[in-house]
Amino acid sequence: MNKRKFLKNTVIATTGMTVAPSVLLSSCKTDTKKEETTETAAVAATSFTLPEIHYGYNAFPDTIDAMTMEIHHSKHHQGYTNKLNAALKEANISGKTIEEILTMDNLPTAIRNNGGGFYNHTLYWDILTPGSEGMSESLKSHIIKDFGSEEAFKNQLAEAGAKRFGSGWAWVCQDNDKKLHICSTPNQDNPLMQVAERMGTPILGIDVWEHAYYLKYQNKRGDYLQNIIKIINWDKVASRMS
Ligand code: MN
Numbered sequence: 001m002n003k004r005k006f007l008k009n010t011v012i013a014t015t016g017m018t019v020a021p022s023v024l025l026s027s028c029k030t031d032t033k034k035e036e037t038t039e040t041a042a043v044a045a046t047s048f049t050l051p052e053i054h055y056g057y058n059a060f061p062d063t064i065d066a067m068t069m070e071i072h073h074s075k076h077h078q079g080y081t082n083k084l085n086a087a088l089k090e091a092n093i094s095g096k097t098i099e100e101i102l103t104m105d106n107l108p109t110a111i112r113n114n115g116g117g118f119y120n121h122t123l124y125w126d127i128l129t130p131g132s133e134g135m136s137e138s139l140k141s142h143i144i145k146d147f148g149s150e151e152a153f154k155n156q157l158a159e160a161g162a163k164r165f166g167s168g169w170a171w172v173c174q175d176n177d178k179k180l181h182i183c184s185t186p187n188q189d190n191p192l193m194q195v196a197e198r199m200g201t202p203i204l205g206i207d208v209w210e211h212a213y214y215l216k217y218q219n220k221r222g223d224y225l226q227n228i229i230k231i232i233n234w235d236k237v238a239s240r241m242s
Helices: 003-017 038-043 066-091 098-102 109-126 137-147 150-163 221-231 234-239
Strands: 168-174 180-186 201-207
Touching: 066 109, 098 109, 109 201, 137 150, 137 180, 137 234, 150 168, 150 180, 150 201, 150 221, 201 221, 201 234
Parallel strands: none
Antiparallel strands: 168 180, 168 201
C-alpha cells in the first residue's frame, strides 16, 4: 500500500470516528479541562486515560481467568498508558489523537512501544464480549468474499497469532479499498505504524504476549487463540469498518 495515501486516509477515518464515538475514542480523552464533546476531547488530547472494562474481570471464566484480566488491564495496560503520557510530555507532543500519533514518521521508541501498547489493548478490550453472538449476515458475506469462508478466516487469524515468534499481535485490518486482510506485528507495533510490514486500519486485534494467556494456558498459545475467537464482539468489529 502507498503509505502516504494510507496516512491521509487514516486521518480522515479518525475524523469520522468522532461522529461515532467508541470505547476506543472515549479512552483518548484528555484529563485536563474541557471535555464537553467527544470531538473536542479527541482533538485536544494531551494525556490519555486507561479505558474501563465495562464487562469486568470475571466476564470470561472459561477463556481468560480473572487474575489474568486484572493484571493485564490494571498493571500492563495502565503501565503503557502512564509511560505513553510521560513520553509524549518528553517529546512535547500534544493535541493529537492516538491514531495521529501512531501514524507519524520516525516515532520515538518510547512512543512506539507505549503508544502501541495503549492503542492495542484499548482495541482488544473493546472487541471482546461475554455474549458473543456470531457475525451478522453482512459481515459474514464480506468475510466470505475476502477469505473464502468464515472457517478459513478464523483459521488464518489463529495461524497469524500462533506463528508470531515471541511477543506480538494478530490483526484483522481493512485496506483503503475496503478489502480485509490478516497480519501480525511484533511487540506493541500495529498496522497503523509506518514500520508495519503491511499497513491498514485495525478492526480486530488479538494479544499473543504470554501475559495475555500464560496463567491459564501456559505454553498452549494455540488453545488460547481458538478460545478467544469465540468471545469476539463481531458487531463491534463490523462497526470499525468503513
Ligand atoms: Mn497485553
